[in-house]
Amino acid sequence: MDRKCIYCGKVKDLSESDIIPDALTNARILNKNVCRIEHNNKFSDMFESKVINALSFITNKLDIKSSKGKNYAAYNATITIDGSEYNLSLHGNNNIFNGRVLKSSDKTQMLSSYEKMVKISKDESKVHPVDVNHLEIEKRVPINYEIFYSQSMYRMISKIAFEWYCAQNSVIGYHQEFDNIISFITTGKGENPVSIIQESELYMYLTKQVDLGSHTLFAFESHEEINVVISLFGLLMYRVVVSKIKPKFCSKNFLFTELRTDSSREKIEHDSLETAEAYFSDLIKRIPSIKHCEIEFMISTEPNPRLLLYPFIFDMIKCFKNIQNDAKAPNENLNNILRKQLETIIQTFTLHKKSIKRFVKDIFVEGHSPIQLNPHTNDKNSILLFYVVYLVGSSNINKLNDNIFQNLLREHLSLYKSEELVVTNEITSQFKKKILENDNYPDILEKGAHIIKQWNN
Known part of the structure; x- marks a missing residue:
């Protein structure tokens, strides 16, 4: 079947769209049915670049780099050296001095190599040598919390959910079932299909089950709607209503993907929750067992990791279906969750x-x-x-x-x-x-x- 853009139906000048922006993941996933200019390239200027720039410290921390560039994304930091503050743009682990001239925020101090300072000041008496190895140095990185609740984030999350669901179901061309989400992604208008899960226990459960910094995506049917829940880096879980009615041309409506920072991934797909449960039940029945004292024990010489993964996904999706208190805007509860999840990433090193x-x-x-x-x-x-x-x-x-x-x-x-x-x-x-x-x-x-x-x- 001929390829057609899922946003507009065009058949010419199609491209491979990075479902999650390349700069935000080491495990790329693609949708091949997106026109190159209007519904791929322009999205970067419309909303993706703003999110990418705001999350550059997180991607640096998790060793995530765009495959299209040589360097990791720069992030802003405030360095306090011997009581003076310096505002710098850093690329990960590079030495903060690195041959550069540092100017303090109040413009009263400059710091660099002795030779360079003498050359700049033109008066050696104004230059005082210091041993940087015996200075107390503190680095602070500002986190833009607003980006997580911004229109740019909601449009990017909607784009990820829509393109991923369509790719998993081999959707070709434009379909009116997706009218609302397409309008929101492309113009920012219409009903916002995104809300945010605010059950703290679910975040704790997710953190224990997936790798640090992973993106996890769940798709399921809920009250005739098709929902996709996206956990971005494990920080916040966004629920996206991809379609308010179940598309008849989409057969796979129980989906899970984990995209890890080491480029590995896990993927599960079934028609529905019921078929997934039946498949899992069959997996359990295939495990060899022995009887001892009338008690049956399951044994397995090669444990199947999916035996643990399926119950986790079942639990998460059933919780998603029952939750009725999603938030559309920031609140104290969400901010507390976000701070705790950020702290986990910052204090945990993989x-x-x-x-x-x-x-x-x-x-x-x-x-x-x-x-x-x-x-x-x-x-x-x-x-x-x-x-x-x-x-x-x-x-x-x-x-x-x-x-x-x-x-x-x-x-x-x-x-x-x-x-x-x-x-x-x-x-x-x-x-x-x-x-x-x-x-x-x-x-x-x-x-x-x-x-x-x-x-x-």
Whole structure:
């Protein structure tokens, strides 16, 4: 069947639309039935770019980068150095000095290399040398809470829900069943199909079941409506009414997708909740069992991860169907949920190959000076990553692979779930102390960085 745009029905100049903007995910999903200019490229200027820019700190934190660019998105931060504030634009782990000239917010201080400052001031007496490794440095990143409740976010979430549902059902061309959501996405007018789940227990349940920073999408039929619930990074759950009546041409109305930050994904699709439950029941029946003392025990030599995933999805969708108190605008309850979910992402660090290799590439650049850790730094994530490099350098490992790396982390960091670690002041103080107690730590860091750079090279 010929391809046609799902927004307008055009058959010419179609493109592959990133259902979730490429800059917001490492696990791309596409809809091939979107016209290139009007209903793909223009959406970026209309609403997507505003959301992408506002969430740049989150994507940096989760090691998410657009496949179309070389650098991670820049985010704004306020750095306090020796009592003076500096407003900077940062790209992840790069050294905040990095050869640049820092100007304090009140315009009274400048900070850079001694040679550069002498050249700028033209008077060496006005330049005072300082050792940045003994300055107390604090970094603060402002979070734009308003973006989560903005028209741009609602339009982007609607676009994700609509294009994903259509892609899962192989929808081709324009259909009037989607009139309202199409109008809202393309013009911002009409009835807003988006509301926000505000049951805090559901957020706690979701956080325990999916990977840190994942996007999760659920589609289901509720009172003849087709609903899609989207959890963006695990921060807020948005419910989208894709259609107020069940489209007769869409057979798959029980859908689940998890898109993880490591590019992996999980996908489940069925016609309905009833067929999904029947499939799950059949899975259970296929598990070998033995009888002992009249008690039957289920055993399985190769556990199927979907045995745990299906009950979770069933629970979530049944809760979504029963909830009647969605919010359309921010309130104290939603703000509390958002703050707690943000705190979980900020304080929890997922250690994997991509994050550690990115850190080493940013910090251990060619020709760099020996690393001297600042004993006053409060950058918990950087301390953790330096400690991982230190562990690699101080081990007997000469070559890394995924298995060796994960065993090293489990041995020294006591990681249990998906290599996630809650980064607290107490634990990072211990890591920093262990590194600084070794007078030879700069050489050990260099050795660790070299091994990590060669990982799979």
